Amino acid sequence: MTYDTIINGGRWFDGTGSASSIRNLGITDGVVVEISSGPLEAGPDTEVVDARGQWVVPGMVDIHTHYDIEVLDGPGLPESVRHGVTTIMIGSCSLSTVHLDAVDAGDIFGRVEAIPRQHVIDAVTEHQTWASAAQYVDALERLPLGPNLAAFIGHSDMRAATMGLDRATRPDQRPSAAEQSRMESMLTEALDAGFLGMSSQQLLFDKLDGEVCRSRTLPSTYARARELRRLNSILRRRARVLQSGPDITHPQSLVSQALSSLGVGRPQLKTSLLSAADIKAIPAVIHGMGPLARAINKLGGDFRWQHLPVPFEVYADGIDLVIFEEFGSGAAALHLADAVARDELLRDEDYRRQFRKEYEAKWGPRVWHRDFFDAEIVECPDASIIGKSFGAVGQERGGVHPVDAFLDLVLEHGTAIRWRTTISNHRPELLKKIAVEPGVQLGFSDAGAHLRNMAFYNMGLRFLRHAHDAELAGTAFMTMEHAVHRLTGELADWYGVDAGHLRVGDRADLVILDPAHLDSDLDDYHESPVEQFGGLSRMVNRNDACVSRVMISGRTVVESGEPTALLGAERTGSFLRVGQRVAPRPAPRSGPRPGPLTETGDERAVATAT
Known part of the structure; x- marks a missing residue:
């Protein structure tokens, strides 16, 4: 067999939680075609990578980001990819740009996610060629995507586009029967296009930008139970996910949302809720989150908390x-x-x-x-x-x-x-307990948002360090295989997308990392200007010695911690549709490198998962 790439001698993790082992991997046309304990024969054009002493793991999955705007002008998304993330989920917290016009998108994203409002308006104005969810997916796939993307459709997006932003953010206004029907059609169309599900929001301190509706809360927060029930019923029938954030000022809403996952006389509602956190202000609450999730799932629900598995440290410039x-x-x-x-x-x-x-x-x-x-x-x-x-x-x-x-x-x-402060997840022993809770998902990086306030782009690496340090100290709280699984295959499987595994036949989305550099450098503070945000300096992570290589579809997009010229220039990633396997994008065999690819990618949905 002829291989494009051979990775020799690394400790290989398959993303399922099975035992790791020293193996050699052969990659051809973007697919893992051989995993062997014996040597693989290199051809004249084979790239051979020495991974001895390093770990070879599936690309990580980030389930909670706000890259909806940044991806339009910077589709390589290097801040996440350079830390081993190869699959990114957008459309969180009821926010997406599938149906909103540019100004409304600026008002909804600007203040809530601390993304410069004018940039939001400019980016959506320049790129918005879509008028439906399917066309939105096609537009994304015409970009030179670095990582794979999967998406939620945002309830605030649908509500504002249907009712108008002003009416959608007035407590005395309800959608008409026709408007409710239109939102349900939007949701159905998005699910048909392969979206993960819908994101909603009840958290009341997310405020709008702009002039007309400034300081009102997000449109989704004004929805009453009947409106949400009808949308959720579509998610139930289609076995898709509701991602939501409860109104923490009314703890009963948190319990109510968790209980809505139950399928009593109806299909269960897959629910991912914000967030399991060891909050300094309410130190006792974390102790009830695991038991609540376990009880709901034992009764027949399918419920998960999202959890940032590192200290939630925030920075601020003045009062912003x-x-x-x-x-x-x-x-x-x-x-x-x-x-x-x-x-x-x-x-x-x-x-x-x-x-x-x-x-x-x-x-x-x-x-x-x-x-x-x-x-x-x-x-x-x-x-x-x-x-x-x-x-x-x-x-x-x-x-x-x-x-x-x-x-x-x-x-x-x-x-x-x-200035800076840590608002939650400050007790390492409690982080260990949360990490092994089956009703908790590791995520909530908020990557692409709050650019001056937080940087959790490398949260997966920091979590692996936490588990690895405990293992070295003889106080392991989980195996390294389980830790990798929690960041990769577990997430991909629950959301139903083709990612997170590294077995024969899987797409070669992988990370080679040096465990010797799972060290304190992962915590260091850095800043970097963002060209597409007018040179705004944002907080980033820089621990280049840890990540030796990142490959997406078998092509190297990060080497020695630094993005290669390929990332964001040629398309390596795909839009991941729920329930469909996606063929990789093999490298060109000869001749000059092509420019950004433009086909829609529908032909790459080669099989339906059972």
């Missing part, structure tokens, strides 16, 4: 951080786009009094722990306060209240003062 949206005075400041008006508000004593009151109200559901002593200043024109907390600065200034110290510094330095 989504956690302030969860209480009135914080949201009031973020409502004001004009810097002069915002500064005037921050000086107002009545406003400060209200902020202090809400800061000190420690009871009740919340995400932020509201402790300015647990908020470290990391950048500031005044170097004397770097490394200190806002609370400590207040003490040094004569016992100033932490809120006043924070607001004073924001007034002094604006967005030039940068």
Whole structure:
């Protein structure tokens, strides 16, 4: 047999959780065609990769991103791919761009996901040639996709496109019978096009951008039970997924959404809910999440929590951080786009009094722990306060209240003062317990969003480090095979897409990583300008020594931690339709490299999964 690539001597994981072993892999035309304990014979044109001492694992699956905008102008998505992610799911949190026009997309994505609103408008205006879900998929497949994509259709997208953004965000408005029918048709069309399901949102501190509807919550939050039941019934019949976020201010909504997964006298509803987190502000709640999921699934549901398996550390420039949206005075400041008006508000004593009151109200559901002593200043024109907390600065200034110290510094330095805090997942022992919960999925990276606030692009590598460190210390909480499975095949199988495995006959989407470099470099802070966002500097991860190679469809898109010229220039990834196997995109055999490929890719759905 002639091979395009041979990978020799690596510790091979197949993504199913089965035992790993030292193997040699042969790849031809983008497919794994041989896995052998013995040597494979190289031909004259075979690339031979020495993987001795390294792990060869399936490409990781990221189940929760907001790359819907970035993929249009930067389809290589290198920040995820360089860390071993080869399959990316878009359309999370009720947000997608299947039916919205450009301005409404800017209003919905801009503030909620901290993506520059004008860029959203420009990108959708330039690329939007679609008027249906199937046409949207065709448009994606005309791009030089780096990773594979799978998609949810967003409820806010459908609702705003059907009712108009203004009516869709008014509490006294309901969709007419014709509008409800139109949303149901949109959902059905998306499922027919191979979408994963629908994402919705009940979380009330996701606020709109723009002028007309500014500071209203997302359209999906205004839907009543009947509207959602009718949409969910379509998902039930088609065995597709509902991804949602509950209203944490009303914990009963969380339990209600979890229970809706049950199929009592009807099909079960596959439900993926945000999120299992060890929240500093409510430390007891995490202990009930695993038992709740196990109980629902034992009763016949198909329910999963999404979980970020690393500390949830966030950064902020001044007051620009989504956690302030969860209480009135914080949201009031973020409502004001004009810097002069915002500064005037921050000086107002009545406003400060209200902020202090809400800061000190420690009871009740919340995400932020509201402790300015647990908020470290990391950048500031005044170097004397770097490394200190806002609370400590207040003490040094004569016992100033932490809120006043924070607001004073924001007034002094604006967005030039940068600070950080960890809001959840701060206890390593609890992270170990969450990691083995069968009702928990590892995900929720939010990749592509909150560009100045967080960077979890390498969360999979950091999770593998956590498991590997425990194994080396003799305190293993799971096998490495199980850890790899949780990031790969387990996710792909549950969502029904062709990814996450590395066996004979599978597409050669794989990562070669050096376990010796699963180290502290994975935690380091870096920034990098994003050309398609006007040079905005975003938080990124840089641990290039860890990832030796990433291959998608058997073609090398990352080498020694760095994206190759291929990534984003030629198409290696595909749109993954639920229940369909996808043939790989083999490399050209001879002649010059082709430019971006343009066929729709429907011909690559070669078989239907049973």
